[in-house]
Amino acid sequence: MSVEENVKEIRERIAGAAARAGRDPAEITLVAASKMNPAEKVIEAKNAGITVFGENKVQELLGKKALGAYEGAKLHLIGHLQKNKVRQIVGQCDVIQSVDSQELLRLIAAKAESLGLVQKVLLEVNIGGEESKTGACPDEIRAILDAASGAKGVSVEGLMAIPPSVENNPEKTNYFAKMYQLFVDISAEKYDNVTMRILSMGMSADFEEAIREGANMVRVGTSIFGARNYQV
Numbered sequence: 187m188s189v190e191e192n193v194k195e196i197r198e199r200i201a202g203a204a205a206r207a208g209r210d211p212a213e214i215t216l217v218a219a220s221k222m223n224p225a226e227k228v229i230e231a232k233n234a235g236i237t238v239f240g241e242n243k244v245q246e247l248l249g250k251k252a253l254g255a256y257e258g259a260k261l262h263l264i265g266h267l268q269k270n271k272v273r274q275i276v277g278q279c280d281v282i283q284s285v286d287s288q289e290l291l292r293l294i295a296a297k298a299e300s301l302g303l304v305q306k307v308l309l310e311v312n313i314g315g316e317e318s319k320t321g322a323c324p325d326e327i328r329a330i331l332d333a334a335s336g337a338k339g340v341s342v343e344g345l346m347a348i349p350p351s352v353e354n355n356p357e358k359t360n361y362f363a364k365m366y367q368l369f370v371d372i373s374a375e376k377y378d379n380v381t382m383r384i385l386s387m388g389m390s391a392d393f394e395e396a397i398r399e400g401a402n403m404v405r406v407g408t409s410i411f412g413a414r415n416y417q418v
């Protein structure tokens with residue numbers, strides 16, 4: 187199937203999942219996760235109606251951006267951000283979805299302030315408590331929000347998570363529901379520079395389930411672009 191057909195199918199499935207959950211499909215943002223796909227593929231997806239792209243690596247993002255791949259669309263960094271890449275990415279994308287420590291948040295804020303801009307970010311939560319995963323533990327999130335309150339250079343817009351895969355979740359814990367609860371709880375609290383608008387969770391394998399549990403942003407790669415070729 188072509189990228190265009192895939193996008194159409196994903197949009198239909200998002201609409202179906204939203205309808206079943208009694209929600210308006212228009213409130214759910216589809217982010218095309220375009221890692222390892224060349225600029226031409228990004229443009230193909232844009233022509234198929236994709237309005238937001240997510241990239242994992244700063245270098246790859248900047249490279250495709252220089253080719254004009256994302257022009258007219260929004261761009262998010264969804265992969266782990268190393269501290270030494272902060273100065274390269276701040277101001278180069280609309281949202282950094284992967285802030286997982288106070289230190290990283292402060293570095294982003296400082297760079298943004300020096301550029302005279304406000305960087306939108308999401309806090310990445312390691313909701314499954316997996317050692318191998320990035321993201322802050324749920325009980326560290328308030329400290330990061332406190333740090334954001336004093337940081338003019340950032341605006342925290344919500345939460346992001348990559349819950350454990352099926353194999354790593356034998357107890358079948360509903361991590362999407364846990365994330366939604368955290369999102370609701372924080373929404374009721376008051377922090378400067380924080381508005382809980384976005385709950386980013388769900389990928390190719392599970393975005394319908396994520397929508398059912400309250401996601402309003404899903405990040406889909408394989409089901410749009412096909413399997414990634416890790417050989418090249």
Ligand SMILES: *Cc1c(COP(=O)(O)O)cnc(C)c1O
Binds near residue numbers: 219221242405409
């Ligand atoms: C690759 C990636 C996705 C998309 O994964 P698929 O299974 O290909 O849909 C979503 N989020 C992040 C952070 C990713 O790295």
